[in-house]
Amino acid sequence: MTASGVIKRGGYHHGDLRQAMIDAAEAVLAEKGVGGFTLRECARRAGVSPAAPAHHFGNLVGLLTAIATLGFDDLSQTMEAAVAKAEASGGDRLAAICEGYLEVALTRPGRFRVVFGRLGLKSGDDDLRRAAVRAFGILVRETKLALGRRVDEEEVLTRLPSSYGGDADLAEILFVWSITHGFSTMLIDGQLAPLEMQPGGRERLLTLYSGRLMDMLLAAMRAAPAEPLANPASHG
Amino acid sequence: MTASGVIKRGGYHHGDLRQAMIDAAEAVLAEKGVGGFTLRECARRAGVSPAAPAHHFGNLVGLLTAIATLGFDDLSQTMEAAVAKAEASGGDRLAAICEGYLEVALTRPGRFRVVFGRLGLKSGDDDLRRAAVRAFGILVRETKLALGRRVDEEEVLTRLPSSYGGDADLAEILFVWSITHGFSTMLIDGQLAPLEMQPGGRERLLTLYSGRLMDMLLAAMRAAPAEPLANPASHG
DNA sequence: GCGATATCTTGACGGCGTCAAGTTCGATTT
DNA sequence: AAATCGAACTTGACGCCGTCAAGATATCGC
Numbered sequence: 001m002t003a004s005g006v007i008k009r010g011g012y013h014h015g016d017l018r019q020a021m022i023d024a025a026e027a028v029l030a031e032k033g034v035g036g037f038t039l040r041e042c043a044r045r046a047g048v049s050p051a052a053p054a055h056h057f058g059n060l061v062g063l064l065t066a067i068a069t070l071g072f073d074d075l076s077q078t079m080e081a082a083v084a085k086a087e088a089s090g091g092d093r094l095a096a097i098c099e100g101y102l103e104v105a106l107t108r109p110g111r112f113r114v115v116f117g118r119l120g121l122k123s124g125d126d127d128l129r130r131a132a133v134r135a136f137g138i139l140v141r142e143t144k145l146a147l148g149r150r151v152d153e154e155e156v157l158t159r160l161p162s163s164y165g166g167d168a169d170l171a172e173i174l175f176v177w178s179i180t181h182g183f184s185t186m187l188i189d190g191q192l193a194p195l196e197m198q199p200g201g202r203e204r205l206l207t208l209y210s211g212r213l214m215d216m217l218l219a220a221m222r223a224a225p226a227e228p229l230a231n232p233a234s235h236g
Numbered sequence: 237m238t239a240s241g242v243i244k245r246g247g248y249h250h251g252d253l254r255q256a257m258i259d260a261a262e263a264v265l266a267e268k269g270v271g272g273f274t275l276r277e278c279a280r281r282a283g284v285s286p287a288a289p290a291h292h293f294g295n296l297v298g299l300l301t302a303i304a305t306l307g308f309d310d311l312s313q314t315m316e317a318a319v320a321k322a323e324a325s326g327g328d329r330l331a332a333i334c335e336g337y338l339e340v341a342l343t344r345p346g347r348f349r350v351v352f353g354r355l356g357l358k359s360g361d362d363d364l365r366r367a368a369v370r371a372f373g374i375l376v377r378e379t380k381l382a383l384g385r386r387v388d389e390e391e392v393l394t395r396l397p398s399s400y401g402g403d404a405d406l407a408e409i410l411f412v413w414s415i416t417h418g419f420s421t422m423l424i425d426g427q428l429a430p431l432e433m434q435p436g437g438r439e440r441l442l443t444l445y446s447g448r449l450m451d452m453l454l455a456a457m458r459a460a461p462a463e464p465l466a467n468p469a470s471h472g
Numbered sequence: 473g474c475g476a477t478a479t480c481t482t483g484a485c486g487g488c489g490t491c492a493a494g495t496t497c498g499a500t501t502t
Numbered sequence: 503a504a505a506t507c508g509a510a511c512t513t514g515a516c517g518c519c520g521t522c523a524a525g526a527t528a529t530c531g532c
Contacts, residue, residue, distance in 0.1 A: 161430030182418020194397030
């Protein structure tokens with residue numbers, strides 16, 4: 001077993017090419033972004049011929065799908081961690097997952113774009129779907145909790161996305177997700193670059209996001225619910 | 237005139253290759269999306285060699301920049317039209333531009349991704365910047381009007397983006413933009429595809445957007461301070 | 473009419489994803 | 503322990519891609 005895991009084992013057989021390719025892919029995404037991402041480059045870094053990864057991932061889309069699955073898992077873990085932290089410090093849980101979402105986007109923007117970009121992923125991949133359903137489920141759970149709904153934790157984290165078609169809280173879910181996803185993508189895609197240029201620009205944007213934007217979001221949630229809340233408003 | 241409708245004048249010189257390339261590019265974006273977009277394919281449709289466009293656009297980025305400029309102009313026109321319509325019918329102006337934004341994304345998703353995607357554009361292009369500043373200005377103007385501010389129309393449509401760093405309404409502007417941009421991108425990038433699958437799915441999403449989501453947005457705006465307050469927010 | 477110049481073609485280069493065919497090697501079997 | 507089998511990987515090729523240098527051609531200014 002080698003030290004780095006990216007280095008070839010023997011002369012011919014690699015040993016763990018699948019993981020080595022994923023590591024290389026993450027490195028390339030971090031260095032060059034999704035625009036400079038190339039299957040050949042990843043293979044090069046893994047010390048392997050261009051056609052070698054085909055056996056493990058099928059093709060480029062297969063590799064991207066594996067990366068996207070990791071991205072969803074990262075989202076789930078970061079959001080859950082943010083919830084736990086908010087729970088401990090008395091902060092708002094819903095705001096916490098929104099900040100976790102943004103944190104993931106800022107920490108690994110290349111991978112985030114693989115997850116949510118227009119690049120095609122293997123649509124039938126089971127692992128990808130499970131990871132996506134779980135991340136989405138966390139968002140749904142926290143939105144519903146913020147609305148005062150009672151939530152079956154086990155059910156919401158494995159619920160089929162199509163079943164949300166008749167969900168009474170769909171508008172609120174979409175609202176929360178839109179703000180979070182919109183701000184995150186605009187930030188990493190450079191739409192807000194002119195605002196970041198001046199000194200302390202990015203920091204001010206992040207402060208606005210976790211401060212005023214979250215306040216407005218929570219205010220909107222409190223206003224005009226579709227159905228009466230299960231619990232009376234906790235605080236106003 | 238060729239059968240395809242793409243006009244080619246002489247044998248050697250084209251006549252208006254610049255426009256022909258833009259038309260071809262729009263067609264390719266509409267048919268194959270940004271993933272299948274290729275400079276050579278556009279040149280092929282314009283009936284011209286692969287190297288011909290270089291003289292008009294420099295390179296691929298130059299062509300994309302021209303497309304993006306059209307995209308911003310489209311955004312501006314559609315939003316202004318939506319405002320005029322709302323003004324005539326008594327609808328809300330801010331909600332109108334949000335719906336106009338989504339309409340542009342849905343009508344020409346390929347071009348929309350060129351405008352806002354992570355593809356590199358010519359950063360110094362003056363036409364692009366003017367078009368972007370105007371579209372952003374419309375959004376800013378309507379947000380400020382919704383907050384009860386008085387707005388210098390001429391100034392806000394040509395104001396430099398960096399000057400918004402100290403704007404007191406920046407949070408509200410970002411809030412509106414995040415929701416609109418987030419929902420639009422999620423819809424055209426397929427994040428909401430599971431919700432669209434069931435019959436009437438997309439229609440329901442659009443209804444939710446222009447209905448409940450806009451209600452929540454306006455509620456959040458109303459909760460925000462509408463009077464110019466002496467901002468006590470010093471460093472955190 | 474004629475030359476300058478913008479416009480377009482040709483041909484080439486390296487890089488890309490992917491496929492078919494050949495090579496090597498670990499594991500299983502005997 | 504030797505033979506074997508199949509998975510893992512290489513090699514070489516194909517058709518794309520964007521871009522550049524050099525040559526051909528048409529348009530415009532004079």
